[in-house]
Amino acid sequence: MLQNALSTPLFSLNHANLDIGRTRILHDISLEVHAGEKIVLIGPSGAGKSSLLEWLYQQQAGSIALCPQASGLVDVLSSYQNIFMGGLERHGSIYNLWNLIRPHIADRQHITRLAADLGIADQLWKSVDQLSGGQRQRVAIGRALFRQQPVFFGDEPVSALDPAQSEIILKLLIERHQTLLVSLHNRRLALDHFDRVIALKHGRIQYDGPVSGLTSDALDGFYA
Numbered sequence: 272m273l274q275n276a277l278s279t280p281l282f283s284l285n286h287a288n289l290d291i292g293r294t295r296i297l298h299d300i301s302l303e304v305h306a307g308e309k310i311v312l313i314g315p316s317g318a319g320k321s322s323l324l325e326w327l328y329q330q331q332a333g334s335i336a337l338c339p340q341a342s343g344l345v346d347v348l349s350s351y352q353n354i355f356m357g358g359l360e361r362h363g364s365i366y367n368l369w370n371l372i373r374p375h376i377a378d379r380q381h382i383t384r385l386a387a388d389l390g391i392a393d394q395l396w397k398s399v400d401q402l403s404g405g406q407r408q409r410v411a412i413g414r415a416l417f418r419q420q421p422v423f424f425g426d427e428p429v430s431a432l433d434p435a436q437s438e439i440i441l442k443l444l445i446e447r448h449q450t451l452l453v454s455l456h457n458r459r460l461a462l463d464h465f466d467r468v469i470a471l472k473h474g475r476i477q478y479d480g481p482v483s484g485l486t487s488d489a490l491d492g493f494y495a
């Protein structure tokens with residue numbers, strides 16, 4: 272906490288409002304996000320979690336690995352090609368184009384390892400329209416991991432996975448990013464893997480504080 276008070280925040284909002292057209296989506300939002308924090312966003316459907324993630328993402332898109340709710344995968348391309356797209360900004364267009372047609376050995380090895388970590392090694396060369404919802408979600412996570420950024424933003428990134436997979440994938444995301452801001456509806460994952468909770472309701476922050484001391488029932492209360 273003291274360290275946070277002294278460091279410059281990565282993200283900062285001070286009594287800010289977010290309007291889309293004439294509609295106010297987020298009201299009077301004040302928060303800071305510091306490097307190293309693992310923050311879970313909770314709240315009922317429509318509370319404003321996706322809007323807050325998108326708003327903060329727009330502040331520093333270049334340094335964030337984003338896994339949005341709508342995965343944005345390209346159906347006709349393979350899992351490999353979709354994951355590779357997470358790293359497009361690291362190279363020029365000729366390298367990228369060539370790699371999409373004939374994968375470069377180093378990228379191929381890297382993405383093959385990543386796919387194995389995500390449990391989709393056997394799906395790597397299939398077009399993603401042939402995959403299940405959970406497999407597609409892991410491809411989208413692979414694409415975010417392949418961005419290799421210090422900050423991860425995820426909008427319900429493990430919602431299509433079974434409990435055991437959710438646990439494994441969330442641990443992987445936490446291991447590979449310094450700072451995380453993730454929306455989840457799963458109370459157990461929220462309590463076990465994050466150190467700060469931001470609870471939203473009707474576009475306002477109703478709680479922003481440490482996870483320690485909170486129970487599953489307390490989290491349920493934020494959905495009441």
Ligand SMILES: Nc1ncnc2c1ncn2[C@@H]1O[C@H](COP(=O)(O)OP(=O)(O)OP(=O)(O)O)[C@@H](O)[C@H]1O
Nearest residue numbers: 291294296314315316317318319320321322323340
């Ligand atoms: N482009 C838009 N134009 C107008 N209203 C919008 C727009 N996008 C979102 N909203 C509204 O903003 C509110 C917050 O939506 P948001 O998607 O951020 O909620 P959420 O907490 O992520 O919900 P969920 O858990 O269902 O994903 C909702 O009332 C939604 O209808």
